[in-house]
Amino acid sequence: MDAQTCLEKLKYVGVLAFATVDQEGAPQIRNISAIHYGSDSMYFFTARGKDFCRELLSDGRVQILGYTKFKEMIRLSAKVLPAPEDEQEKWISTIFAEQPYLANVYPGDTRKIGIVFQITGGTFEYFNLGVNPILRGSYTFGDVKSHVKKGYRITESCIGCGNCLEHCPQCCIEPGTLYRIDPTHCLHCGACFESCPAGAVERL
Amino acid sequence: MDAQTCLEKLKYVGVLAFATVDQEGAPQIRNISAIHYGSDSMYFFTARGKDFCRELLSDGRVQILGYTKFKEMIRLSAKVLPAPEDEQEKWISTIFAEQPYLANVYPGDTRKIGIVFQITGGTFEYFNLGVNPILRGSYTFGDVKSHVKKGYRITESCIGCGNCLEHCPQCCIEPGTLYRIDPTHCLHCGACFESCPAGAVERL
Numbered sequence: 391m392d393a394q395t396c397l398e399k400l401k402y403v404g405v406l407a408f409a410t411v412d413q414e415g416a417p418q419i420r421n422i423s424a425i426h427y428g429s430d431s432m433y434f435f436t437a438r439g440k441d442f443c444r445e446l447l448s449d450g451r452v453q454i455l456g457y458t459k460f461k462e463m464i465r466l467s468a469k470v471l472p473a474p475e476d477e478q479e480k481w482i483s484t485i486f487a488e489q490p491y492l493a494n495v496y497p498g499d500t501r502k503i504g505i506v507f508q509i510t511g512g513t514f515e516y517f518n519l520g521v522n523p524i525l526r527g528s529y530t531f532g533d534v535k536s537h538v539k540k541g542y543r544i545t546e547s548c549i550g551c552g553n554c555l556e557h558c559p560q561c562c563i564e565p566g567t568l569y570r571i572d573p574t575h576c577l578h579c580g581a582c583f584e585s586c587p588a589g590a591v592e593r594l
Numbered sequence: 595m596d597a598q599t600c601l602e603k604l605k606y607v608g609v610l611a612f613a614t615v616d617q618e619g620a621p622q623i624r625n626i627s628a629i630h631y632g633s634d635s636m637y638f639f640t641a642r643g644k645d646f647c648r649e650l651l652s653d654g655r656v657q658i659l660g661y662t663k664f665k666e667m668i669r670l671s672a673k674v675l676p677a678p679e680d681e682q683e684k685w686i687s688t689i690f691a692e693q694p695y696l697a698n699v700y701p702g703d704t705r706k707i708g709i710v711f712q713i714t715g716g717t718f719e720y721f722n723l724g725v726n727p728i729l730r731g732s733y734t735f736g737d738v739k740s741h742v743k744k745g746y747r748i749t750e751s752c753i754g755c756g757n758c759l760e761h762c763p764q765c766c767i768e769p770g771t772l773y774r775i776d777p778t779h780c781l782h783c784g785a786c787f788e789s790c791p792a793g794a795v796e797r798l
Contacts, residue, residue, distance in 0.1 A: 407611035407659050409621035417613035417621060419657040421667045439784010439797075441744060453623040455611050463625045495723055495781065500763035503785040517624075519699055540645060559704035577699065580643010581707040593643075 393531035394430065396464050396514040401427045403456035403464075408434075410445040410452055418445060424492055426485045430531050432509040433473060433481045435492070439503065446470050446507055461520035467538065468512030472505060481506040513538055523560045523575040539594045541578045544569050547590035554582035554591060597735035598634065600668050600718040605631045607660035607668075612638075614649040614656055622649060628696055630689045634735050636713040637677060637685045639696070643707065650674055650711055665724035671742065672716030676709060685710040717742055727764045727779040743798045745782045748773050751794035758786035758795060 400406060405423040412418045420442060424435035436443050446452065454466040473481050482504050486492045496504065511532020518525040528537045544554065548568045555563040562575035563582060571582065583591040604610060609627040616622045624646060628639035640647050650656065658670040677685050686708050690696045700708065715736020722729040732741045748758065752772040759767040766779035767786060775786065787795040 405661050407613075407623060407661075409611075409613035409623035409657075411615055411619060411621050415615060415619055416655050416671075417615050417657045419611060419613035419623065419659045419669065421659065421661050437781065437783035437785075439746070439787055440782050451620050453613075453621045455623045455625065457609050457611075457625050465623065467620075491723075494726060495728060496763045496783075500761065500783075500785060503761075503763070503783045503788065519695075522698060524699060542643070557704065557707075559700045559707070577641065578644050579641035579700075579704075579707045581641075581704060583643055584707065 391516050391527050391529065393514050393529040396466070396516055396529060397427065397430065397432070397531070399458050399462065399464050400432075400454070400456040400466070401425075403458055407455045408442070408452055409455070410442065411449055412441065412445055413448070418442070424485050424489060426481060426488060430510070433485065433506050434509075435482060435485045435504050435506050437496075437503045438505050443505060447472070452509075461518065463515075463517040463519075465515040465517070466509070466512050467515075468509045468534075470507045470509050473508040478506055481508075523562055524577060526574060526576070541573055541576050541594050542571055542580065542583055542591050543594055544571055544582070544586075545590050545592055547588050548586075549588045549590065551587060553585045553587060557581040557585040595720050595731050595733065597718050597733040600670070600720055600733060601631065601634065601636070601735070603662050603666065603668050604636075604658070604660040604670070605629075607662055611659045612646070612656055613659070614646065615653055616645065616649055617652070622646070628689050628693060630685060630692060634714070637689065637710050638713075639686060639689045639708050639710050641700075641707045642709050647709060651676070656713075665722065667719075667721040667723075669719040669721070670713070670716050671719075672713045672738075674711045674713050677712045682710055685712075727766055728781060730778060730780070745777055745780050745798050746775055746784065746787055746795050747798055748775055748786070748790075749794050749796055751792050752790075753792045753794065755791060757789045757791060761785040761789040 409419045426433040456464045511534040514529045516527045562572045564570045613623045630637040654673045660668045715738040718733045720731045766776045768774045
């Protein structure tokens with residue numbers, strides 16, 4: 391798995407959920423399908439009068455989620471910006487040409503109320519609960535290099551008792567002088583953290 | 595359409611997107627399918643060690659989104675709480691019995707790292723872009739009575755010029771001495787707001 395494959399998978403899902411934060415700091419979510427995909431970029435259409443547009447312009451942080459027919463969750467964290475002024479018309483035409491239903495929603499010239507935002511970098515998280523053990527990964531693209539820090543880590547305070555492994559739903563902890571969590575198969579459920587008698591498991 | 599029908603439709607969608615806000619005020623989104631539906635309530639399972647759980651316990655605001663096979667968007671805004679302590683085991687058993695795949699993710703006793711949250715009231719927004727004109731509605735249930743205030747309204751400053759109607763993608767504005775937006779068919783795109791020469795359109 392890599393960032394390009396994740397992007398390609400989102401393209402096949404089609405209708406994605408976009409989460410933002412509103413002016414009261416509350417979560418907001420909606421489906422977006424008016425998206426054009428580049429090889430390592432996304433362009434999406436909305437209308438300037440929507441709260442969604444206001445949230446993107448004032449904050450810009452977005453998490454995008456797609457659920458594939460293979461039961462994979464693909465999440466993209468990104469900062470979005472309006473596409474350059476002189477490219478707006480081009481991207482609107484591209485998106486409307488690719489998705490003819492949009493002309494029913496915004497017929498004729500009314501599409502001019504639209505604005506296209508672009509994503510040219512971000513962090514993907516891939517999560518598959520349908521395989522055994524479960525599988526996850528994180529991949530960046532564009533000018534974003536930082537991976538998402540989530541889950542748990544066993545520190546040097548480990549006493550090697552094996553309690554964590556015994557409580558782990560996915561048995562993704564390797565025994566040793568210091569036990570070690572395999573992040574590829576970790577649910578982030580916290581069972582190791584709660585069961586460690588030495589307080590040796592720390593949250594990332 | 596009503597709140598019960600919206601809840602029923604979410605049940606058929608199965609895998610829903612849940613948006614929350616994290617400790618940095620950033621949007622967070624993930625798929626949840628470990629849900630039990632009551633007649634006017636939802637109970638869902640997660641693990642105590644997940645960031646999702648932390649966000650629910652510290653803030654509690656959530657927006658839940660389902661996209662039906664009939665191309666309807668159904669969004670639920672709610673405040674969630676952990677189910678009562680003495681009901682946790684019952685709801686975990688119910689959810690695991692309804693969805694056997696969960697026992698592969700949390701086999702045997704490892705499900706004890708789980709926690710069930712409940713939603714007993716909230717506001718639904720229904721949005722259908724696949725009909726002409728588009729259709730939207732808002733419905734509350736439980737002890738939540740306030741509808742979502744979104745979109746636009748034409749005030750008494752209206753000069754009756756008809757510019758708004760001319761620019762409206764959905765022709766959902768009725769002419770009159772004072773023009774009036776029909777909120778049932780409004781996209782919230784803002785074309786009326788931008789095109790009114792009298793500044794008579796206000797954002798709700």
